[in-house]
Amino acid sequence: MDYKILVNKDNTLDKSYIPDDLVDALSSYRDGILINKLVLKQFNLMREDAKKLGYNIDIMSGYRDYMYQEAIYNKLLKEKGFAYTFRSIAKPGTSEHQTGLAIDICIYKGDKCYIEHEVEDSEEINWLINNSHKYGFILRYPKNMEDRTGYNYEPWHYRYVGDIAEYLYKNNLLLEDYFSS
Numbered sequence: 001m002d003y004k005i006l007v008n009k010d011n012t013l014d015k016s017y018i019p020d021d022l023v024d025a026l027s028s029y030r031d032g033i034l035i036n037k038l039v040l041k042q043f044n045l046m047r048e049d050a051k052k053l054g055y056n057i058d059i060m061s062g063y064r065d066y067m068y069q070e071a072i073y074n075k076l077l078k079e080k081g082f083a084y085t086f087r088s089i090a091k092p093g094t095s096e097h098q099t100g101l102a103i104d105i106c107i108y109k110g111d112k113c114y115i116e117h118e119v120e121d122s123e124e125i126n127w128l129i130n131n132s133h134k135y136g137f138i139l140r141y142p143k144n145m146e147d148r149t150g151y152n153y154e155p156w157h158y159r160y161v162g163d164i165a166e167y168l169y170k171n172n173l174l175l176e177d178y179f180s181s
């Protein structure tokens, strides 16, 4: 498994691409979320450390196959139109979620789980932004990088990249920069 794989609007995955090593994330948010085995191991380490600070994080979305991505893309397209959809969700074949290496993180406060824009500016997210690299993750769609990533700020979306995470974080680089340097 290549943990540095680049998937974006220009670097696409085949419809038939299904990653190896998918396991059940055992998320309390939803049953049946699959992610890469090593990604789960690293997420669990991060979650344990978050817990020590009183933060309760979990995975609300992991691996999505091509057909599923196609379904949610078409649904949003119908509801919100192309301009909104283009910056908000990946077209099928261009989603990192198809690699099994990307996770969307939700935050529990008591029994309530907060997702997507609800988690913005929370203590938990600030901690993840500045510490997830220690576990091999990067914030994939940072603030003020919309023109370069092609996506709106997504404080909940983290991508496992392995040992280059620290380098990218410390130099404020996108995964794209790693491939163009």
Ligand SMILES: [Zn+2]
Pocket: 061, 097, 102, 103, 104, 156, 157, 158
């Ligand atoms: Zn995501």
